[in-house]
Amino acid sequence: MSMLYWLSALDLPKIPIGKWVEAIEKWLEGNAGPVFQGIKAFIGTIVNGLADGFNAVPPLLLIVLFTGLAYWIGRTRIAIFTLLGLYLVYNLGYWDNTMETLALVLTASIISIVIGIPLGIACARSDKVQKVVTPVLDFMQTMPAFVYLLPAVAFFSLGVVPGVIASVIFGIPPTIRLTNLGIRQVPADLVEAADAFGSTPMQKLFKLQLPIAAPTIMAGVNQTIMLSLSMVVIASMIGAQGVGADVYRAVTQAKTGVGFEAGLAVVVLAIILDRITQNLVKNKRKGS
């Protein structure tokens, strides 16, 4: 009897987490507006700059350039796939939109790298930082991606910028995690040797830890790019243009054929980006 009484006392009214989050959102909207405007302008410039750049070059010439890049970084097989894959995209008529998607993915990836690698380094250097960052990353990766869209739209309005932001939030964890891991995995005796010769922390980082951790970090960057790409369809729901929007439209209009074609363009882009980034480090190893 008394047990039940106490248990019922624990039955608190609903904790208003949702309300709190909305209050924070409101407050930010009201008070940090200029900051968001600045970020929006900055990201918008990068995405549009890249997209305009890609679209300024005749598609066939760009295909040849990408093929050349794939050959230079990877192997012949990757180059052949790039050539055929991109030609298929061009042939199906998704070239412009695919390039817009590429611009979005590249922007999100660049932002993720610029923020993620230093953050990963900070985690590697301090157990305290790692303890704070790790649960945040878990949160970011497991919270359904759609949930980011709402505040992103609230802060940045519709368009490609909130899409980039959502992609960064979704895609950045592997870069941070694997940068952290890669640096922590540098053999202790090498770190000791660098210390014994009087390296400063920066010298140790740039001359030893980052070069040794590079393959692991690149694996993280590769994952980040893939995750960003997987966000393009979701991003199209809030107005990001590109081949993701084609997929989204096809789905809403139940056009299986169009959906498959547009989806194929995403796959081609994914494979090319994946193989090229995977080979970036391997190739460097071999070549130098």
Added chain:
Amino acid sequence: MTAIIEVQALTKVFGSDPKRAIRLLDQGWTKDRIAKETKLTVGVNRVSFTIERGEIFVIMGLSGSGKSTLVRLLNRLIEPTSGKVLVNGTDIVQLNAEQLREIRRKTIGMVFQKFALFPHRTVLENAEYGLEIQGVSKEQRRKKAMETLELVGLGGWEQKRPDELSGGMQQRVGLARGLANDPEILLMDEAFSALDPLIRKEMQDELLELQASMKKTIIFITHDLDEALRIGDRIALMKDGAVVQVGTPEQILTDPANEYVERFVEDVDLSKVLTASHVMVRAETIAPDRGPRVALQLMRDRGISNLYVVDKGRQLIGAVTAEASAEAVKAGKGLEDILIREVTTVGPDVHLSELFDAVSVAKIPVAVVDDRGRLLGIIIRGAVLSALSGSGDRTGAGGDPT
């Protein structure tokens, strides 16, 4: 010789609140008792010693004896809990990060057990690392690194990666990296332990050869007694974090400080450690201008059958036997006529293992002479055997020929 490193009551305790262990040690607690009752581990226990400029100082002990910790306290790769490390009079324990880096860059080099070469750098880039981080110009550091690689016998391998080299060669790179910035002090942490025995011996020889011209102060960590005895000018023997004995290889062998040292050294092949100077005895000599009658009398008085003939500068000229002297007296000949000039001679640093043949075939005892041909002593056959059996007075007449 002057002291370059002075270690005073250096202690390292692992665990939280290490200072507490220091107080307990001062109260006379043992390392074991502290470990049992406080969960603190005493890695290095109030170690004191002085290292002279230009010597090879070996720190020897079994694994877990604290030797690798001790060597890392010397350049503060591990922070000491208490005590002092005076390097050229400066206590490095008190230095700030910047000053410590300066000492590590200029004064103390290090060579590691598992080489710890940077795998992403070429042999040359490894060797020049120490200079590179000091901001030495590319041209200058390349030149210096090439010279050092040449010195350790790696000329022509500059552009290889460490993993393309054998273990012995990798450690040569490690040695070159340690030497390239020309430090006064070189710490070598089990530097040759990972190499197979033949290569290890080769590296020891080369280190000694290099040291003869470089005159660095080398602190060499090893668990291998033979290695310690081969290369050490002095040896510090460690047990349970404390130094049990410091002394020359001979002192450690012939005068062990306690039972532990005795047990440690009992299996040593003495013939590879003791030298001619340890077993030689004083030689009875005569000047060449004396007659055979005097020689005979001297031999009778001393109860010996040979005399060594030396000039005023103690230069060995030859030897005479009692038999020949007696005949010379009868025949009225001089000492010159019966002088045996073909006396087998050896240097004072020749190991006993290399003496066996000479000693066993010589008709008259082998003479020990210095590099200017002066007689230092002689080696009686029985003395070699008794030294090796460990019985009797191992040191013989020592290095004192008078």
